[in-house]
Amino acid sequence: MKIKMKGMSRPPFCGDSIARKDFPGAFPMKIFGLILVLTLAEGLWAEDKAQEQKKEEPAGLSQEENLKVGRGMAFQAFAAEQQEAWRAAKDLYSAALEKAPEIPWIRLRRGFCLVKLEDTEAARLDFEKAISQGISKDRNDAINDLQSLITLRSKAGPMGEFRDPKAAIALAVRLVDLERSTENVLLEAACLAESDQYMRAQELLVARIREVEAPEEKARLKEAVETFRRQSKFGPALEGLELEKEGKFLEALDRYTSVLDQAPDTAWVLVRRAHCLAKTGDPAGAKADLRRAIRLIPETATDRVMLAWAKATCPFLEYRDGAGAVSLAKRALQDEPLIQTYGILASGYAEMGDFRRAQETVMLALSKGPTPEERKMLEERLEKYRAKKVGRDEWGSKAQAPDPA
Numbered sequence: 001m002k003i004k005m006k007g008m009s010r011p012p013f014c015g016d017s018i019a020r021k022d023f024p025g026a027f028p029m030k031i032f033g034l035i036l037v038l039t040l041a042e043g044l045w046a047e048d049k050a051q052e053q054k055k056e057e058p059a060g061l062s063q064e065e066n067l068k069v070g071r072g073m074a075f076q077a078f079a080a081e082q083q084e085a086w087r088a089a090k091d092l093y094s095a096a097l098e099k100a101p102e103i104p105w106i107r108l109r110r111g112f113c114l115v116k117l118e119d120t121e122a123a124r125l126d127f128e129k130a131i132s133q134g135i136s137k138d139r140n141d142a143i144n145d146l147q148s149l150i151t152l153r154s155k156a157g158p159m160g161e162f163r164d165p166k167a168a169i170a171l172a173v174r175l176v177d178l179e180r181s182t183e184n185v186l187l188e189a190a191c192l193a194e195s196d197q198y199m200r201a202q203e204l205l206v207a208r209i210r211e212v213e214a215p216e217e218k219a220r221l222k223e224a225v226e227t228f229r230r231q232s233k234f235g236p237a238l239e240g241l242e243l244e245k246e247g248k249f250l251e252a253l254d255r256y257t258s259v260l261d262q263a264p265d266t267a268w269v270l271v272r273r274a275h276c277l278a279k280t281g282d283p284a285g286a287k288a289d290l291r292r293a294i295r296l297i298p299e300t301a302t303d304r305v306m307l308a309w310a311k312a313t314c315p316f317l318e319y320r321d322g323a324g325a326v327s328l329a330k331r332a333l334q335d336e337p338l339i340q341t342y343g344i345l346a347s348g349y350a351e352m353g354d355f356r357r358a359q360e361t362v363m364l365a366l367s368k369g370p371t372p373e374e375r376k377m378l379e380e381r382l383e384k385y386r387a388k389k390v391g392r393d394e395w396g397s398k399a400q401a402p403d404p405a
Contacts, residue, residue: 004325007011070100071141078109086116102142104130108148127152128163137228139178150187155194165195171338177369182208182217186224198232199241199268200336201304206242206373234259237269240276249276267296268306278315278395286395290319301335304328305344312347322351338371343378350390358385 061069077092093110100106109127131149136142151157153168172188185208189201202225211219229235240255256273260266274289290310298304305328312325325348332341342365349358362382370378384390 023272044105049342066099067103070096070098070103070106072096073099074103074106074109077106077113081109081113084116086113089113089116102133103136103145104133105136105141105144105148107133108145108152112148112151112158120159123159124161127159131162135174143175143179146171146178147187150175150191154191165191166335169195173336180296182221186220187292189224189228193228193231194299196232197302198228198234198238200338201228202238214364233263234266234269237266237272240272244272244276249279252276253280265292265296267293267303268300270296271306271310274310274314275395283316287316287319290314290316294319298328301332304332305338305341308332308341308344308348312344312351313395320351322348322353324348324352337368339365339368339374339378342368343374343381346381346385347390350385354389355385 025275073092073096077089077096080089080092090110090113093106093113096106097103097110107126107130111123112132114120114123114126135145140354150168150171151163152159153164153171155163155165155168157163168191169188172184172191176184176188185204189204192198205225205228209218209225212218212221220261229238232238236255237259238251240259242251243252243255253273253276256269256276258274259269263269270289270293274293277283277289278286293307293310296303298307302363308325308328310319310330311321312319326345328346329341329348332338333345340363346358346361349355349361351403359382362378362385366375366378366382
């Protein structure tokens with residue numbers, strides 16, 4: 001998977017690796033050799049003719065001009081990276097930092113080169129400095145900062161002490177908010193998959209498939225979905241989620257059962273199967289699965305989200321627990337602040353009878369840029385909460401009324 005560095009016409013590094021060999025369109029190495037020779041020659045001339053050069057130097061460049069020159073050098077350095085010319089790239093990044101020391105991604109890229117050159121102490125200093133600088137104000141630089149930081153923080157990052165998959169996900173979310181492109185959505189999905197959040201990764205990709213029109217983009221996204229399903233032991237359950245959306249509850253139930261045969265204590269899959277059993281007219285089976293799920297300690301963000309949803313919205317009085325739903329939803333929001341989870345949190349407050357907080361939570365979710373589909377759902381719930389009605393989802397089959405609240 002390639003992502004595109006802003007300001008360059010060629011695709012840059014892969015988000016989860018700094019040692020890729022398949023970068024197309026790299027500049028020929030002869031050009032870099034010439035650049036380095038001219039740079040060194042200029043340095044020697046400067047030593048012998050320092051006074052003369054000082055007289056001939058034009059007025060100093062403005063800050064904006066220095067930034068432009070620095071970026072240009074950094075793009076040349078990146079092209080050298082594509083050729084695995086680590087030392088040449090490192091030297092060019094160093095020259096770029098003389099002109100633009102405040103741009104974090106340039107320092108991060110130099111750090112990656114230093115790792116390849118086995119100078120880990122210098123790389124560590126570059127990484128620490130870049131992290132302390134934060135994200136650039138310039139939009140293109142900010143995109144490059146985020147892409148480089150994701151590489152550093154991912155599980156495949158170059159130095160163990162900087163790996164932080166949770167931070168990588170947060171950075172990827174911020175990147176997609178800044179520039180919603182297929183490349184960046186794929187990168188966010190990859191970060192989620194690294195942390196075994198395959199369900200959320202699939203949701204992102206499927207949503208993007210609906211957004212794009214180009215056949216090539218759709219094909220890339222569909223291929224990524226299939227790849228995640230193959231990689232995850234929950235692959236059949238991921239298929240089940242899509243089948244549920246199509247109203248194929250019996251088929252989805254079979255998929256969930258195949259996963260539970262191998263991993264019987266997976267809370268979120270038990271909840272999904274319970275939902276399918278309720279929808280197909282088997283409330284006893286649904287209650288049995290919910291009982292098992294609720295007794296488990298949620299191990300993942302997906303477990304917490306699904307258990308919170310069940311406690312806030314299920315039709316069975318004995319398993320509804322507004323306070324428990326609120327607690328789980330708050331913890332899930334710490335993992336990743338999703339619109340869906342805010343909706344579940346609001347449902348939990350409503351189940352507790354705290355309609356003021358339910359309304360406040362929905363308003364907060366509406367301020368966070370929901371999709372049209374999410375906005376419609378939230379606005380419908382808001383009207384219910386204003387009328388002091390619980391926005392409980394329909395679990396039972398059409399022929400079966402839910403238990404009374």
